[in-house]
Amino acid sequence: GIQVEQSPPDLILQEGANSTLRCNFSDSVNNLQWFHQNPWGQLINLFYIPSGTKQNGRLSATTVATERYSLLYISSSQTTDSGVYFCAARVGGSRLTFGEGTQLTVNP
Amino acid sequence: DGGITQSPKYLFRKEGQNVTLSCEQNLNHDAMYWYRQDPGQGLRLIYYSQIVNDFQKGDIAEGYSVSREKKESFPLTVTSAQKNPTAFYLCASKTGTENTEAFFGQGTRLTVV
Numbered sequence: 001g002i003q004v005e006q007s008p009p010d011l012i013l014q015e016g017a018n019s020t021l022r023c024n025f026s027d028s029v030n031n032l033q034w035f036h037q038n039p040w041g042q043l044i045n046l047f048y049i050p051s052g053t054k055q056n057g058r059l060s061a062t063t064v065a066t067e068r069y070s071l072l073y074i075s076s077s078q079t080t081d082s083g084v085y086f087c088a089a090r091v092g093g094s095r096l097t098f099g100e101g102t103q104l105t106v107n108p
Numbered sequence: 109d110g111g112i113t114q115s116p117k118y119l120f121r122k123e124g125q126n127v128t129l130s131c132e133q134n135l136n137h138d139a140m141y142w143y144r145q146d147p148g149q150g151l152r153l154i155y156y157s158q159i160v161n162d163f164q165k166g167d168i169a170e171g172y173s174v175s176r177e178k179k180e181s182f183p184l185t186v187t188s189a190q191k192n193p194t195a196f197y198l199c200a201s202k203t204g205t206e207n208t209e210a211f212f213g214q215g216t217r218l219t220v221v
Contacts, residue, residue: 030207041145041196041215048209086150088210095166096141096200096210098150 002027002091006099013077013106021072021102023087031090032063034072037083037101046072046085077106111135114199114213121186121193121220129184129216131199137211138204140182144168145196145215154197157182158204186218194220 003026013019025032034046047054047061049070054061058077063070074081084101112133121127131140139158143151153166157176171190176182182201186193196217202210 031209033209035212041198041217043198043212045209045211050207088151095153095156097153098143100150103148 001095002029002089002097004087004089004097004099006085006087006102008102009100010103011105013104015077015079015106015108017077017106018073018075019077019104021074021085021087021104023070023072023089023099025068025070025089027091028065028068029089029091031096032065032070033088033096034061034070035086035088036081037086039083043086074104077104079106079108082106112199112201112211112213114197114216116216117214119216119218121218123220124188126185126187127193127218129186129197129199129218131182131184131213133180133182133201133213135201135211136179136203137201138179139202139210140176141200141210142166142172142174142182142184143198143200145198151198154184193218 005024007022035043049061049063051065058075060073086101088096088098090096115130141156142154155174157163173185198215199213200210
């Protein structure tokens, strides 16, 4: 099955800093999602982005499907951005496969 | 409100007992999924169902069972055969077409005591 790798595994920032999270996948995908897992464990949908670029406030994401990677950008980070960020990918109609996540800590 | 509801939020089970986790959705989604998450790790697929009365094993199905008798419901039973059941369980759903996003419930935290 598809392999999904995220980097870095851990990231510590000061409030106001910018960051880039990366997701590499081993096969051509038709579904790529970014999630934020809040402290209570719920997965919040950030982006559905199998290709191209999207922006939502301080967050944006880019997927380059031909090169098999996706990037999540967080600008002017806030303490509430802390948590785990997951990317997940699907090939065809198969299951959604998750990476191991990036643990982001934003310090005041 | 439309969404995915998992219950209960917290569940305690004695060793040797079966327990069933509920997942209900009113989004009219065809596909439903169960994932397991251990501390500090990603999500691993237990079972999934793409249509009523049909389901497939995921990567870690041993010790679990599911049913899909209704479109809106996909309960997961953790049996006594599951050797390490303490974990966070997440249910998801999506429409049946390929290029759509999945949505998750709030999860059930199961602890074996």
